[in-house]
Amino acid sequence: MNLFRSEEHALNWEEYDPRMAHLLRPVEWWAHTFASPMFRARARSDFISWASGPEGAAAFGELRERMSPPRPDVRATTAAAAGLSKVDISAVDGASPDDRSVEHSLMRTWPAAVPTETARHWRNTARAMIVAVPADALPGADPQLWTDTRRSAVRDVQAATGWLARADVGAGDVRLTHRLAQMGWGGEVADQPGWTAMEQSARAILKCRSLAELT
Secondary structure, eight states, X not given: OOOOSSHHHHHTXXXXXXXXXXXXXXXXXXXXXXXXXHHHGGGOTTXXXXXXXXXXXXXXXXXXXXXXXXXXXXXXXXXXXXXXXXXXXXXXTTOOTTOTTHHHHHHHHXXXXXXXXHHHHHHHHHXXXXXXXXXXXXXXXXXXXXXXXXXXXXXHHHHHHHHHHHHTTOTTOHHHHHHHHHTTOOSOGGGHHHHHHHHHHHHHHHXXXXXXXXX
C-alpha cells in the first residue's frame, strides 16, 4: 500500500492507474478496512479452516464488496446514451431482442431512403450503449444470457458498420446490386445499405435496453 500526502500527489504519481481510482481513500477508510473480520481473523490458529467455512466466506465477501469498484448503473447509462443522441426507436419499442417482427415494424415505419449520416448516428449510439454495458454480468442477471445478448449486440453493430461502408459505394457496384436483388430489394440500390445499417443498430439498441432491464 502506498501513502500520499494528498489526492493530487497520488494522481501525479508516475505509476498511478486510473482503474484503481476507487481505492484512492483516506487513511481512516483503510484503517476501517484492515480492522474487518477477514484481517483480524488472521491471528486465529484455525484460520485456514475458518476462512474456508461459512464465517470466512461471509467475511471475504464483505471485504471483496468493500474493495470492488462501484457497480455501473446500466439502465442509466444506456438511457443517457440514447438521450444524448436523440434517437427515437419508438417504432420498435417493446419488441424483444430476438423478435423477428422488428424488421417488418421498421419497414412499415421508415422510408426506404435513409441518409448515411442518420444511419451512422444510430450506429454510433448503439456503440455508446454497448460500451456502457459491462462485459461481466451484474449480480442477479443470468451470466450466459448477459454474455450472449451483449455479444449479439456487438455483432449487430459490426454488421451495421459493414453496411455503412457499402452505403458509399453506390448503384454502380455490380456485386452490391446482385446482393440486394437476392434480398428482394426493389428501391434505389444506394438507399438500402443505410436502411439496413439503421435496422442493425436498432437491434443492438434493443438488446442493450433488455440488459438494462435485467438490472
